[in-house]
Amino acid sequence: MKKALTFAAGMMIASTAGAQTPVLTVYAPDYFTSEWGPGPSIEAGFEALCGCDLQYKPGDLLPRIMLEGDKTRADVVIGLNTDVTAKARESGLFGPHGQDLSPLTLPIEWADETFLPFNYSQTAFVYDKTRVDTAPDSFEALLAAPDDLKIVIQDPRSSISGLALVLWVKAIYGDKAESVWEQLAPKILTVTKGWSESYGLFTDGEADMVLSYTTSPAYHIIAEGDDTKVAAIFPEGHYFMVELVGKIAATDQPELADQFMEYVLSEEFQRMIPTGNWSLPAALPRSEWPEGFDTLPLPQKTLFFDEAEAATVQKEAVEEWRRALSR
Amino acid sequence: MATRPVALIAGALVAGLTLGPVAAVAWRAGVLTGLEPADWAALRFTLVQALLSAALSVAFAIPVARALARRAFPGRGVLIALLGAPFILPVIVAILGLLAVFGRAGVLNRVLEAFGLPEVSIYGLHGVVLAHVFFNLPLATRLILQGWLAIPGERFRLAATLAFTSRDVFRVLERPMLASILPGAFAVIFVICLSSFAVALTLGGGPRATTLELAIYQAVRFDFDLAHAASLALVQLGLALVAGLVALRLSGAGLGAEGMDRVVPRWDAGGTGLRLLDTLWLALVALFLLTPLGLVAARGALGVFSLPGPVWTAAAHSLAVALGSTALCIFWAIPLATRRGELLGLAGIALSPLVLGTGLFLILRAFVNPFSLALPVTGVVNALLSLPFVLRILRPEAEALQQDFSRLGGALGLSPYAWLRWVYLPRMRRPLGFSAGLCAALSMGDLGVIALFADPDRATLPLQIYRLMGAYRMDQASAAAVLLLALSLGLFWIFDRGGRANAGS
Incomplete structure (x- = not known):
C-alpha cells in the first residue's frame, strides 16, 4: 500500500x-x-x-x-x-x-x-562539366549559347526559386526582360512545378543545365565526393x-x-x-565555413529586390515570362 | 439490399467532405472573384488535355481489354497486376520514368539516333496526353476488362452454337457492354485529368501547359487569395459535374446479365488474324507501360536494402493508412454503388486537393488540433479520392446483381444481412477484390492533402520520397520509390488475387 x-x-x-x-x-x-x-x-x-x-x-x-x-x-x-x-x-x-x-x-x-x-544562397545555373564543354560564363553568353544547350527551370507561379529567376532577369535587364525570355525560350527544355523535379531531370541527364543555387555543388563535393557539378558564375550578378x-x-x-x-x-x-x-x-x-564551402566559387555581385520593390515588379515580371514562353 | 438510410448517410458524407471544404474556403474569403484572362487560357488547356487524355486512354484500352478477356497465356495474371502500377507511382517518379524512355536522353531517342533518325521531343500537348494515357490506360483497361468478364460465358457458348462470327459477337454481346461501361470510364479519367498539374506542366514544356490546378496552387500558396482559389475550385467541380451527368445519360441501363459467372472459352476468336492482333496489342501496351516502370525499378532496386530507418517507418505508416482507407472506402462504396452515388463520388477527385486540404484545415481547426490528425485525415481523404474508381468498378455488377437476384431475394424474403452474406459477397467477390486492391494501392501513393497537416513524426512514404529529393538525395529517393511501388503492387495483388481466386484467371 x-x-x-x-x-x-x-x-x-x-x-x-x-x-x-x-x-x-x-x-x-x-x-x-x-x-x-x-x-x-x-x-x-x-x-x-x-x-x-x-x-x-x-x-x-x-x-x-x-x-x-x-x-x-x-x-x-x-x-x-x-x-x-x-x-x-x-x-x-x-x-x-x-x-x-x-x-x-x-x-x-x-x-x-x-x-x-x-x-x-544565390540563384545559379548548375551544370555537369563532363557533359557541357563550354559553359556560358555570363548571362549574355547564356543568351548567345546554341539552342541545343537545354536548361530546365522552375515555374515562378509555383516555386520560390522560379520566382527568383524571373526577378533575377528583371534585375539585370529591366524593360528588356521579355525579349530576354524570348531569346531563352528555345533553350528552355521545360518548366517544372518545383526545384526537386528540375534537379531530378538534371541529374538524370535530361537537361544540360538546371536553375538551382550557387551552393548546390557543395552537396556533391561533400556528400558524394563528386566535383563535376559546377555553378556557372555570371559577372552580371546573381539573385539573392x-x-x-x-x-x-x-x-x-x-x-x-x-x-x-x-x-x-x-x-x-x-x-x-x-x-x-x-x-x-x-x-x-x-x-x-567548412571545407568544400570555403572554396566554392561565389558571385562578386549580388542582386536583390527588397520586399517593396519586388511587390511593384513581380506581377509584371511573371507576366512577361508567361507571355514570352507561351509563344 | 442497400437500405435507403445507409445510402443517404454515405452520400451525405461524400457531399459534406467535398462541398464543406469549398464552402469553408469561400466563406473565409468572403467573396468569389471572376476569372482572369490567364485563367481562361488555363481553363481551355485543362479541358483540351483532359478530353484528349480520357478519349485516348479509353480508345486504346478497348482492344487491350478484349485481348486480355479472350486470351489465356502465361504471365497474364502478372500483367494484369502490373497494370495497376503506373496509377500509383508518385507523380515525380512517374515523370522521371517516362522521360527515361521518351525524354531527350531517353531510350527512344537513343534508338532513333542509332538508326540515324532525328530526335523526337516529348514536350508539348502530345507529351501531356502521353503521360496521362500512361497513368490512365491501365485503369481504363481494368474497368473494361471487368465488363468483359461480367458477360456470362453461356452467352458466348450460345453465340458459338448459332455460328456467330467475331463481328456478330461484337454487335450482339460486346457493343452493349461497352456502351454501358465506356461513358463512366471516360468520365472518371476526364475528371482526374482535370486536376493534373505537375505532369501537365513538366511534359507540356512550359506555361502554355498551365492548368487550373496550377492557378489554384498559386492562389493559395503564393498570393493567399482564397477567393480566387475557391472560384477556380468551383469551376473544376462544375466541369466534373457536367462530365458525370453526360456519362450517366449516355451509359443507359445495366446489362442484366443472368448467367453462371464463369469465364469460358471463346469459339469466335480462334483465327490466326485475331490471335495476332491481340498479341500485338498486348505486346504494345506491355512495352509502353512496363518500360518506364522497369527503368524506375532498375534504378532504385539495389538501394532498397540500404534505405535509412525513417523511410521504413514511413512505409509502415503508409501501410497502416492504406489498410484503413481500404476498409473505409469499401464500406462507404457498397451503399453508394448506384447512378446517383457514382455521380456524387466524382466530386472527391474533382475537387482541388489543395482546396480540400485548406477547407478541412479550416473546419477541423474549430474543433481539434489539426496537427494531431495527420494520419487519420490522410486516411479519410484517400478513401474519398478512391471512391469514384471503386464505384465505377462496383456499380455495373452491383446493378446487374440487383436486377438478376432481387426477385429471388424478395421471394425468399431475405433480410439485408442474408442478402449481403449469401448473394452479394459471393457474387461481388471479383469486383470487391479489385476495388480493395486499387484503393489500397492508391492510398499508398500520392494522394495526400497533408501540406497543412504534416506531422513531423508520422511522415508517409510518398512524403519521405519528396523530402529525399528536396535534400539532393535522388538515389535514395529512387530506392524509396521502388519500395513504394513494391508495397503498393503487393497490396494490390493480394486483394485482387483474393477476389479473382475463383474467376478462372
Missing part, C-alpha cells in the same frame, strides 16, 4: 514536471524538419540550452499562419522567404526580433526589424535568396522565443547551416 502511494506520488510529481516543461512551437517548411534537413540538429542544440521542448509543425507557412490568424499555435516561424514577408508583415502577427544585426555576414545590407535571416525567421508577437512563450531568435545568430546554429541545409550561414565569416 505504502509502495503504491509512493509510486502514485512519484507519478504525480513526474507528470506535473512534464506539464511544466515549456514547449516552443516552431512552424517550419516540411524539408526543414525532415531527417535530411537542418531541423533535428537545431532542435537538439536548442533544447540543450533552454530546458524546453522544441516542437516543429511542418507544412506550408504563409497559408497556415494566415488561416489561423491571431489564434495561431506558433511561437516562432522559421523558413519564410522574401516573397511572402510582405503578406506576413501586413497580417500584424509578427513582433520585432529584437536582435543586434551587426554579426550578419550577408552580401547585402539587412535592416529588417521583424524578419531575421538565418541562411542564404534568403530564409528568415520571425517571432509571433502574441506568443505565450516570449522568453523562449527571444532565446531562440538569439540562438539563430549564434555560432553553434550557424555552423549547422552549410552541411545541414546546403546553403550559406547568415552570420558566419567565410573563413569559418
